[in-house]
Amino acid sequence: MYIFAFLLIYKFIKGTFEYEKVSRLELIIIPLYSAIMMLLSLKKTQSMTALGITSILLMVGVAIGFLQASKTQVKDTKKIDAHQRPIIEVKRNWPYLVGWLVSFAIGISVEVFYGAHINAEEVSNELVSEILRDLSVVAFFRGSNAWFVWVLNVATSFTYGTCLMIRYPKIREAIRRRR
Template sequence: MTIFVILLIYKFIKGTFEYEKVTRFELIIIPVYSAIMMVLSLENVRSLTAFGLTIILLILGGSIGFLQASQTQIKDTNKLDSHQRPILKVKRNWPYLVGWLVSFAIGISVEVFYGAHIDTTEVSHELFEEVLKDLSAIAFFRSHNAWFIWVLNVATSFTYGACLMVRYPKIREAVRRKK
């Protein structure tokens, strides 16, 4: 199992420094799905502490998303897909990885704030699950996250995608709906 976890982490880190195709899944579907899950999970959480923490996480997550997009590189393949959309590739680089790690650490910190006793085995299990969710759409949609993870995911993924779409208008063309 340990070797499998190491291989997944290696694949995730390596993919951060390689060009990958820009997809609607990453820039549109993940933020929208996360927003829906955030709203649904926040229905059961009604305390002033949770409200304050939600505001803080939205601000931190927005900052992390901005950091993650800061040195992202876009490459135009000068090709079109079957729906006549440009095929673009994105390389996320170090700031994305750093932002991902900070986001992971914030999630663990909030769990501890709410009284969870976390040891190294649990941290490594959480790390495995988070990497798996980033590498697999099936794992992402099957995940059962706490409300604060959804809040953080909405803020980071929305800000990351919005920054890229503002900085590189051609990305909007690449992820638009079929004609």
Template sequence: MTIFVILLIYKFVKGTFEYEKVTRFDLVIIPAYSAVMMLLSFRNIQSTTAICIAIILLLVGVSIGFLQASKVKISDTNKVDSHQRPILKVKRDWPYLIGWLITFAIGIGVEIFYGAHLNAGEVSQELFEEVLKDLSVVALLSGHSTWFVWLLNVATSFTYGACIVIRHPKIRDAIQRKNSNKNKSI
């Protein structure tokens, strides 16, 4: 199992420094899904402490999203997909990885704040699950995260996506939904 975890971490870290195709899934679907899951998991939380933590985490998550987008590099392949959208590639680099690690550490910290007693094995298991969620759509969609993990994911992924769309307007073309009738002549 340890070798599998190391291989997953290696794949995740390596992917951070390689160009990967920009997708609507990463920039639109994941933040939207995370927002829905956050709202569903947060609706039963009514304590003032939880609301204060949520506000702080939202602000911290937005800051992390800005950090993660700060050194993103975009490559235009000069190709288009079947919907005539430009195919762009993104390289996230060190700030993304550092932001991801900070987000993970904050999640562990909030769990400890709420009374979890985590040993090294449990932290390793959490790390494995988070890396797996980042690498696998199935793991992300079937994962059982708490409200604060969803909140951090919404804040970081939405801010990251918004920043790179604003800084690189061509990304908007790459992720927008194209109406097939729109491009036809009359």
């Protein structure tokens, strides 16, 4: 298990510093899906405490999203895909990784706030599962998250994607719908 965890962490960190093709999945579908899941899970959790925490998490998540987008490097490959869209690549860099770690730590903190007793093994298992969700679309859509994880994911992913699309109009072209 430790070797698998180490390899996943290595792949995730290494991928943060490599150029990857920008996709509609990452910038539109995941934030939209997360918003739907957030609303559905918040519907079940209707306490004033949860609403207060949600408000705080949304604000913190927006700040994290700005941080994650702050040093993202964008490269136009000067190629086009089969749908005549430019192929754009992004390299997320350190701020993205730091933001991801802060989001993870906040998620663990909220679990503890709600009474979870978490030991080092549970934290490492949660870390592996979060990295799997980030690396694999199948794991992301099959995984189940608590409402506060969805709230953070909505705020960070939506803000990150919006910042990139505003700052780099070519990204909007790269993810536009096929005509």
